Structure formats: structure tokens, C-alpha cells
Amino acid sequence: MPLPRLGTRSVRLRTAPAVFVVLAVALAGTLLASTLGGPRHGRTTGAPSDHVVIDVSQSRCGHGWTRPEPGVRTFDLHNSSDGAAEVYLEDPGSQAVYGEVEGIGPGTTRQLTVRLGKGAYAFKCVPDDADAVTGPTVHITGGERGPGAAPVTEHDLIPPALAYQKWVGGGLDDVVRLTAKLKDAIDAGDLATARSAWLPAHLQYERLGAAYDAFGDVDAAINGTDAGLPGGVRDKDFAGFHRIEYGLWHGASAAGLRAPATALVKAVTGLRDSWSQTRMDPAQLGLRAHEILENTVQFELTGRSDYGSGSNLATARANLDGTREVLSRLRPLLTTRYTDLPGLEADVDRAGHTLDGFRHGARWTPLDRLSRAQREQTDAVLGDLVERLASVATLCDPRRTV
Incomplete structure (x- = not known):
């Protein structure tokens, strides 16, 4: 199905700034x-x-x-x-x-x-x-010209978009399975197990970031925040993973979380069951490769999306995984257009190594436990990667040729 020109990533991103006003960015490390x-x-x-x-x-x-x-x-x-x-x-x-x-x-x-x-x-x-x-x-007749890139058409983007959409379908199967485990723990009144089950389910959903726009309004029911809700975290429309996160880490009872857990499973199951009939806009794929981590820097690395679990760095790592999946589908197009693609891939690996340093088994270091040097390093590594990914968005933006 057609998508808006610039998409959103959960309710919290509906106020995110547009990625580009003018498409003119550094390409392959040189000014294009x-x-x-x-x-x-x-x-x-x-x-x-x-x-x-x-x-x-x-x-x-x-x-x-x-x-x-x-x-x-x-x-x-x-x-x-x-x-x-x-x-x-x-x-x-x-x-x-x-x-x-x-x-x-x-x-x-x-x-x-x-x-x-x-x-x-x-x-x-x-x-x-x-x-x-x-x-x-x-x-x-003389001199060395700057880098150029063959234009990408929407037709070029159809195969990677279809491959990515198929991958998302498998990811939704995992989201449903992991969310059902979360619900089962809450139904059994075992909140310790529920807290352990919450993060894997949430991270699996976060890895699907480039598809959020195609999820439509159901994304708010799955991964929405309290941003813009009159009642904040107590608003009746606050739902999904973050509603359950808030309850699990703020003393809510199992009885109080059963309805939100049931609604979450219903939402992800409905999304999975309808996904085969959904059509992602191929023209948006390159933009999403940039937007996922841009939003990560804006929301995860600032702690704005933390409702008590302290798992923002884990979410950032899942978002990086999602970005890598998009890049892997776009790689055939980028290989002949982005001369410093190996450098970009090395930066993705470096960002993953940085974030993995905050993982300790099943636990992740909360943002407020990072030293100033760790915060600065993480912000710099992810920020530099976001700048590089802007080139991917530009290169994969379909251009009119007639």
C-alpha cells in the first residue's frame, strides 16, 4: 500500500524532523x-x-x-x-x-x-x-571529477523491497511467539519471568524498524508511547510494549497488566496475519536505512523512550540489526554507486561492537550508568553512522529521468 512521503516510527516519532529538505550530501566521503x-x-x-x-x-x-x-x-x-x-x-x-x-x-x-x-x-x-x-x-578536458552515481529507479528497488518484506514476515512470526510468552507469564502472575520475557519480545519488534510505516495505526497499539496523551502513562490509550514496560518496572499487579498484554498479543497477531496483503513502498527503503538510526539517536540515546527497564542500549542494538538488514537488501544497488561501501559496513560493525560492550549476559547497562566518556563515545559512533547513512538515503532516492 502507498506510504506517506516521510514516515514515522511509533507514536513518539510523529514529531521527528524531516530527514531531508534538500537532497545534497557527502557521498563516499567526498562532497557530491x-x-x-x-x-x-x-x-x-x-x-x-x-x-x-x-x-x-x-x-x-x-x-x-x-x-x-x-x-x-x-x-x-x-x-x-x-x-x-x-x-x-x-x-x-x-x-x-x-x-x-x-x-x-x-x-x-x-x-x-x-x-x-x-x-x-x-x-x-x-x-x-x-x-x-x-x-x-x-x-x-582536464582535471579529476567528483564522484557520481547512476540514478536509482523505483523498478530497481522492487526486488530488495520484496526481499525485505518477506524477512519482516518471518520477524513478525517471532514477535507473536515471544509476545505470547510475555502474556503467559503475566497471566500466571509471574512478574519476574514477565520482566525477563519483555525485552526479547520488544527487541524483535524493534528490529523491524524499516517497516513501521507499512504497519499503519496498529504500530501505536504495539509500540506507542505516552507522548501527546492527556493522561500520560495513565491515559487509557497508552498501550503496547511500553505500557507493559511501565507497569512491570513500576509495581503494577499481574491483574492490572493482563488486559494490556492480551491487547498486545491481539495487535501483533493481527499485524502478522495481514502482512502478506500489505505492500511496502519500494521508494522508501533507502530513507528507512537512515531514519532507523536517526531516530535511535534522537530517542534511545536520550532515554526518552525508557519506561523503567533501562534497556535503551539494547534497543539501539536491535535498531542497528534492523539497519543492517535493510543495507543487506540494498547492497546490490550500492555496490556500484557508493564507492566507500566497505567503510560504511566497517562503521556498522564498529557501532555494533560499541553497543555490545554494554551487554552483560541477558542484562544491559542502563543509560544513566554510563560514564561521561562512554556516553560521548556512543553518541559519536552512532552520530557518525547516521551521517554516512544519509548518503544511502540520497543514492536510493528514485529520480525522475523523463
């Missing part, structure tokens, strides 16, 4: 393209002499580039049309993209900075409501 806010109207004033003003319109796309030279160059992309557009700087033969700017409003100017080298280049203007137009080809 940088975009700066240009003036609201007209052309850039006081621009350095090496800036080149490029027309963005259907009739004059790419016009204005009369002196092609190698090196780092900044283009002032001026939209002279009456509608919004996005612009790619590409090799017209291979269609490899060397820079892009999205959402250039009518009458406005945005900047694009790229490193140019030997080869052919052309600007492609892609209006919101019209066909794409490719401007004149420009040839540069």
Missing part, C-alpha cells in the same frame, strides 16, 4: 554537492566571480554555462519558470548524477557546488508538473 539558501527572489547578489548562473526552465534549461573549467565550481540555479523544479547535473551519456538540488521555487535561486573534471556534463531540469528537459552538453 552542497546547497545553500539563495535569495528569495531574483538572482544572487554579490556572488563570487567564479559562480555561474544557470537558467532552470523548460525553454532554457542549463543555459548560462559558457566557460566550462575543471575544479570546484558553484552554480547559482535560477528558476525562471512559474513552477517548482528539481535539477540534476549529470553525464548525459551514462546519466550518472554529480549533483542535485530539489524544490527550487519559481523566481528563486539555489546554489550547487561540485568538483568538475574531465568528461561531459549537462543540467537536467525536472519541473513538478512537466516532462524533464536536458540542457546543452558541456565538455571539460
Whole structure:
């Protein structure tokens, strides 16, 4: 089924900031393209002499580039049309993209900075409501060009999306099985066993992070928080794993947790049973690879999602597992587009090693028990990885070619 443009990860993420305003990020450790806010109207004033003003319109796309030279160059992309557009700087033969700017409003100017080298280049203007137009080809005879990437289409993303969706189906089977164990312990009045059973069930669900948008409203019933609820943790709509977590670690009785446990099992079972009829949006897969850990840094590493179990670092590790699963499905596309893919994979391993250092058998160190140095190291390792994953989201963002 179709998904919203930017998804959410449980109720607590519905206020999370958009991942991208302009898709222009560091690719393979080198600047692919940088975009700066240009003036609201007209052309850039006081621009350095090496800036080149490029027309963005259907009739004059790419016009204005009369002196092609190698090196780092900044283009002032001026939209002279009456509608919004996005612009790619590409090799017209291979269609490899060397820079892009999205959402250039009518009458406005945005900047694009790229490193140019030997080869052919052309600007492609892609209006919101019209066909794409490719401007004149420009040839540069010397220098080393920056990295480029072949565009990814939605068709390219269908096989990895289907493979990932099948994996999620198996994961939901495990969620149902583990959640049933949690419910059985609560029904038996054995809260010590229930506390032990809660974490494996919750972590298995957390590993499915890239699918949360496709889960729809049922995600709130499974993994929602009390954020935005008038009654907070006592609100009647506070449900799911975190509702049970709060009760288990705040002295609730087994009798008081039976109804939430029954509702949780019902929700995950219903989700599993309907999953085969659900269709994930392939275009969202690359974005999710970035979003899972971005949300981890925002919510797990700050303790905002802790309701008493002290298991945020375990959740962060499960989120990392989920990210790795997405990357494994995207790897065939990334191998030929992301030159520092081995470096990214090494960073994923490094993050896993860092988080595993806080595991002691079935127990994990709570966030408030970390030393300042441990907190800083964890934040830095996960934060750096989030920045790298932004490149994956950009590379796997389907581009219009016509």
C-alpha cells in the first residue's frame, strides 16, 4: 500500500524532523554537492566571480554555462519558470548524477557546488508538473571529477523491497511467539519471568524498524508511547510494549497488566496475519536505512523512550540489526554507486561492537550508568553512522529521468 512521503516510527516519532529538505550530501566521503539558501527572489547578489548562473526552465534549461573549467565550481540555479523544479547535473551519456538540488521555487535561486573534471556534463531540469528537459552538453578536458552515481529507479528497488518484506514476515512470526510468552507469564502472575520475557519480545519488534510505516495505526497499539496523551502513562490509550514496560518496572499487579498484554498479543497477531496483503513502498527503503538510526539517536540515546527497564542500549542494538538488514537488501544497488561501501559496513560493525560492550549476559547497562566518556563515545559512533547513512538515503532516492 502507498506510504506517506516521510514516515514515522511509533507514536513518539510523529514529531521527528524531516530527514531531508534538500537532497545534497557527502557521498563516499567526498562532497557530491552542497546547497545553500539563495535569495528569495531574483538572482544572487554579490556572488563570487567564479559562480555561474544557470537558467532552470523548460525553454532554457542549463543555459548560462559558457566557460566550462575543471575544479570546484558553484552554480547559482535560477528558476525562471512559474513552477517548482528539481535539477540534476549529470553525464548525459551514462546519466550518472554529480549533483542535485530539489524544490527550487519559481523566481528563486539555489546554489550547487561540485568538483568538475574531465568528461561531459549537462543540467537536467525536472519541473513538478512537466516532462524533464536536458540542457546543452558541456565538455571539460582536464582535471579529476567528483564522484557520481547512476540514478536509482523505483523498478530497481522492487526486488530488495520484496526481499525485505518477506524477512519482516518471518520477524513478525517471532514477535507473536515471544509476545505470547510475555502474556503467559503475566497471566500466571509471574512478574519476574514477565520482566525477563519483555525485552526479547520488544527487541524483535524493534528490529523491524524499516517497516513501521507499512504497519499503519496498529504500530501505536504495539509500540506507542505516552507522548501527546492527556493522561500520560495513565491515559487509557497508552498501550503496547511500553505500557507493559511501565507497569512491570513500576509495581503494577499481574491483574492490572493482563488486559494490556492480551491487547498486545491481539495487535501483533493481527499485524502478522495481514502482512502478506500489505505492500511496502519500494521508494522508501533507502530513507528507512537512515531514519532507523536517526531516530535511535534522537530517542534511545536520550532515554526518552525508557519506561523503567533501562534497556535503551539494547534497543539501539536491535535498531542497528534492523539497519543492517535493510543495507543487506540494498547492497546490490550500492555496490556500484557508493564507492566507500566497505567503510560504511566497517562503521556498522564498529557501532555494533560499541553497543555490545554494554551487554552483560541477558542484562544491559542502563543509560544513566554510563560514564561521561562512554556516553560521548556512543553518541559519536552512532552520530557518525547516521551521517554516512544519509548518503544511502540520497543514492536510493528514485529520480525522475523523463
